Amino acid sequence: MTGLTSVASVRVPRELALEAHDYLRRVGQHGAEGFALWAGELRNGVFLVTRTRIPEQRHLRTESGVLVLVEAEELFRTNMWLYREGLTLIAQLHSHPTDAYHSETDDAMPIVAAVGGLSLVVPYFARHPFSLADYAVYRLTPGEGWVELADEEVAALIVIED
Numbered sequence: 001m002t003g004l005t006s007v008a009s010v011r012v013p014r015e016l017a018l019e020a021h022d023y024l025r026r027v028g029q030h031g032a033e034g035f036a037l038w039a040g041e042l043r044n045g046v047f048l049v050t051r052t053r054i055p056e057q058r059h060l061r062t063e064s065g066v067l068v069l070v071e072a073e074e075l076f077r078t079n080m081w082l083y084r085e086g087l088t089l090i091a092q093l094h095s096h097p098t099d100a101y102h103s104e105t106d107d108a109m110p111i112v113a114a115v116g117g118l119s120l121v122v123p124y125f126a127r128h129p130f131s132l133a134d135y136a137v138y139r140l141t142p143g144e145g146w147v148e149l150a151d152e153e154v155a156a157l158i159v160i161e162d
Helices: 014-028 072-085 104-108 151-157
Strands: 009-013 035-043 046-053 058-062 065-069 088-095 118-122 136-141 145-148 158-161
Touching: 009 014, 014 035, 014 046, 014 088, 014 158, 035 072, 046 072, 046 088, 104 145, 136 151, 151 158
Parallel strands: 009 046, 009 158, 088 118
Antiparallel strands: 035 046, 035 088, 058 065, 118 136, 136 145
16 A cells, blocks of 8 residues: 555544634634644545644745745654554645635645645635535645545545534
């Protein structure tokens, strides 16, 4: 297996999806992009998300727009946390002020860097109620980089469980 390419299904408890979305909405109320992570374990092609992690982050405004930074020390703490907990990152979630798309910065500076990993982009600072259908979902694909998944691919891949 290479990275997370064998993942055929990602199961996310609704409470963990809402935890990430609510955080993105809270920072978005202040005009800032936010960042969250989903971690868990892979079992026979099914990835079970067991934790949402909100890393320490800096919210910046520049002449070009807004961005969120997770600095090296926090990346180290996150990797140590993953190791101690025996977890693997499957997805990064972050918000944009307008449309959901993967920017050049998103492509160049992901936290989830394992092939097969996911990047979910939430539009409009997550101000609307949680709906995975509103997200742009990308998967890191060998030889192609971040590829946007079609709505039907997202629906087949990510299952929000009550």
